[in-house]
Amino acid sequence: MRRRRRARGCPSQLGQAVEVDIVYFIYRLQLLFSKLSAIFASKPLRRDRGKSTKMILYQELAEISGVAHGRRGETTLALDVLRRLRHDILICALRPRQRLRFQELKDRYRVNVGPLREALVQLASEGLVEIEPRRGCRVAAISLADLIDTTNTRVLIEKEALRQSIGEGGIEWEAQLVAAFHRLAATELNATDSGLPPEWAVAHRDFHDALTAACGSPLLREIRARLFDRANRYRMLSTLSPTHLREKSSEHRNLTESALSRNTGQALALIERHLRDTGRLAVEALRDLDPAAAPAASTQAIPSLNQHGGQS
16 A cells, blocks of 8 residues: 555656566576576576586576565665765765764765665775775875876867867757856856856756767767766865865856867867866965875876966
């Protein structure tokens, strides 16, 4: 009876969940039938090391039974926890080198240890979490060397993606870019002395995604997105420090106008200045907020952030 009442309350969410489970259920059945067909046709069946044919088939049946009884919800929960943990690390809600204790994480995300452990292992593979034997987990540390390397690499990738996007973008790309800029400008109007509003981070990402949305290389867009996330932790440091707040509206407006007018040379120069200035502010904030990270790179590498554009 409880399930029926929830179904009436959120039909769209229930329908999506049922649709996903049905697709996955059919997929597992197809795997089982293919293995059965191989056996009956006397064809060699690929076996996992140390597992018999009977054991493999039993595992397939158990997986299908689990889907039928709704156990796949645990996987969905683990993915949700992964997404929320990653987001909190990237926006510095979980600060660099912060200890990640299971009890605190369970209370914060309202999940059990299982999904948390899966999420932490995945984030460790992404370089966002450090797992220390016998000491647990902590948010990955930040360093001046990594900041400089990330900024310089991001400049190269972002410029190429923007160059392709300007060359290949049509009217739909222009409309998407204009809409993203207006949303971003609207959130910047709500900035205060203590910083930018929380919704600015989403609007800012959408704007930079829109700038390069017409780039014809999916791999280049993927690399650009990963570097954006990597740089976002450092950028958030500068927004967390009141002395490092700056006016961003003019930079984003100039980027939009140069891209729409197809002035590629000007747009590339503006995006490099934009990224390097953000990197410079993050260096200053890093020294203020985390002095221990400063010795990780020599001071001779810092000027590379100011080359080809300097401050805005």
